[in-house]
Amino acid sequence: DLDKRLCHARKTWVEAKEKDIVFGKDQKWADVEADETTFDRMDLGNKAPDPKNPVVWEQWCGIVQRGHxxxxxxxxLSPxxxxxxxPGPGAIRKVEWTPLAKKWLQDKKVILHTDSAKSYKTRVPGVLHDKVVHGKKRVKVKGQWKWKSGTQVVDRAWKFLKDRLTINQNAKVGSSLLRAKLRSAQYQYWYRNQDMWVASGTLCEWLMTKFIKKPSQ
Structure with a gap:
């Protein structure tokens, strides 16, 4: 239907344009937040490889620069x-976070804000780590130490995405439709401060150039 086509169109755009994102390009030591969350779970029952652990999860990691x-x-992720x-699959594993940190943040001169999960402690060149304890960080204001929210931007991003996802029998753990819906929500988050009609027009024009060969001049 139309909704599915729109989701897949946005997914194509997001996966193409996401590759061009560069953190910290507009300033040195920009504040960047990282976190992981789950969108769905599924009990495999007697089909599970390990009967004691029959639940699989749809878990994703997000990275975002504050103000952008x-x-x-x-x-x-593959929890x-x-x-x-x-209650969940647990925090992101080091084996998954390390390549993501190197891909997106290495040598970018950014301040990384995360929760206190051990995986995020991985040392990455060009990254200063300001870990957050229970969603807050300790900062010095006028000579006094105070607790300040540390991953509020990515937390709000998760809420934004989840509010736009509809989990059903067709959009569930591991399904291509769930991924398309999530990418569509990511597209909306990218352009939430812009005119969505203009953004959609740009998307349609971009898709046309991909699928329709222009006549030679």
Missing amino acids: PETLVLSR RESAKRA
């Missing part, structure tokens, strides 16, 4: 299966 919603990048009663 158009820099939100998303990466799908371990969990027990039925587990």
